[in-house]
Amino acid sequence: MTSELPEMRASDAERERVAERLRNAYAEGRLDMGEFEERLDLAYKARTQAELVPLVRDLPEAVTPAAGAVEGDWHGRVGRPATSKGAFAFWSGFGRRGKWSVARNFTAAVLQGGGDIDLRDADFEDREVVIRCFAVMGGIQVVVPPDLHVEVTGQGFMGGFDDRGAGAGTPGSPRVRITGFALMGGVDVRRKERKSSRKQLRK
Known part of the structure; x- marks a missing residue:
């Protein structure tokens, strides 16, 4: 019997985490500009978690940055x-x-x-x-x-x-x-x- 439960909706934080993995992959040369732009656009348009998974399936897991890493440089500068x-x-x-x-x-x-x-x-x-x-x-x-x-x-x-x-x-x-x-x-x-x-x- 096929499940009729709706797919889980993606949050803004989940979309941003996928976008960060794509940016890292592009910076490392794993994606070319065309692939990067296409996937990034799809990431920000994704409505469900299932739509996000294929975008990073062939990319390495994100490494959690140490305290004081680069993310801190943007803290408080957006919004x-x-x-x-x-x-x-x-x-x-x-x-x-x-x-x-x-x-x-x-x-x-x-x-x-x-x-x-x-x-x-x-x-x-x-x-x-x-x-x-x-x-x-x-x-x-x-x-x-x-x-x-x-x-x-x-x-x-x-x-x-x-x-x-x-x-x-x-x-x-x-x-x-x-x-x-x-x-x-x-x-x-x-x-x-x-x-x-x-x-x-x-x-």
Whole structure:
């Protein structure tokens, strides 16, 4: 007799644990970008635990991090009220640096100007953040830390939308998608160590 009991619903915490295993697998080279993005999308859309299991069936079990491991670096930095939802520059420039909180939907635009968006010390309104960058005859530079999950899907026409900063983050990292359009201009996404990390390395 076939069981008529409903499948167990997946929780947000279970979806996030699967997402972290996928990020680790991508960082270790077990998944290519296409496989990683497909599985990650399915993980966040999963409604039941049964839908999550096949996504990590062929991947090693997650190792529980020691106290003070990387997850702690994101503790308290997600869920902060946004301090900025956008920026615009015309024949001038703008900057978002240091300690600030990124809105879940942030839009930046420059027209014959320039902009700097630095996420290394930023907080995040949500675990899923979309940054839209539009550069017309100007440039926007987005600086991200090495441990942040970043996806770049923007396009350039007679300009460039550089995705060198794209890549998987560490467990607990927010998911930041950078998209938009560059016309006779450029959007540059690059990874840099935090200033505090560089000081520690020097010491």
